[in-house]
Amino acid sequence: MILLFALIFLGGWAAALAGLGYASSVLWQSRRQRWVRDHGHPFVRLLVPPPAYLRFDKALAVAVLLADLWLLSGVVLLGSDGVFTEAWMGYPGMMDPDGEGYQAGAVDLLRTAALWSASAAILARCWTTAAVQLTVLPLSALWVASFDTYYS
Template sequence: GGIWWGMGAAILFFGLAFLCCWAMALVGLGYAVSVLWRGRGQRWVRADGSPFARLVLPAPAFLRFDRALAVGAFLGDLWLVSAVVVLGADGIFTEDWMGYPGMMDPAGQGYQAQMVGLLRSAAWWSGAAALLGRCWTTAVVQLSVLPLSALWVASFDTYYGQ
């Protein structure tokens, strides 16, 4: 009884994240834009300290924007990982916690490798963009959540024995 409840809860979580997180990520991005708009009259760069300290330690208004953007990015990452898991659970991944995923998908042999590549490249591109924008919290989120998710997806057993 307990193992079946756990499998159902995991699939329910990823299914709901797949269905809802894209909307929550858009709301988070909208909130980050509103924080950016509300702080437009405030300083974005500290006025005191060495140039290196001013670069590394942004002003409080910019830190609020960075935190809001990090939450939106995390929700977007959760949606992306959920999409990979939910779409792969339909005949590609054979993990015990997914239950019986159905018949083998003959077109899905490269799915796992493609999704791992997608998660890694999304991490590097979004992390690099966050670093260029001095959004340190967002960069940490992007460079930790997506690569760890890629490792997790790469560890899944598939029908193809990859």
């Protein structure tokens, strides 16, 4: 199982950068199309983006999901070396004497990343991306917080 997280961690940078590149290409291809609706109530025009902006939002959501998986796999991979003692990880190795605050720091990192990235997505009106960030990272933080450690 740790091999799976190691592969996700190693391939995560490439996948996240490829997703970001694809989102940028979608943004570039739709630069001449309208980004705000012309008709309807101003509140509806703000909340319901046109199709070009929705395509960008979906591509950005995929890129952010790949980056979230990379971050989560990095947390699990680095914590498996002497901090976490979960049975599915196998033998985690020697106990890391400096790893006592690792789990709390990792959970805080995941929650803070969710807060900031979802806030940026909401400000940019990327509703799908904000929903992905508010779903994946907090659930990942809860999952990492549920791990048994040598210190608990």
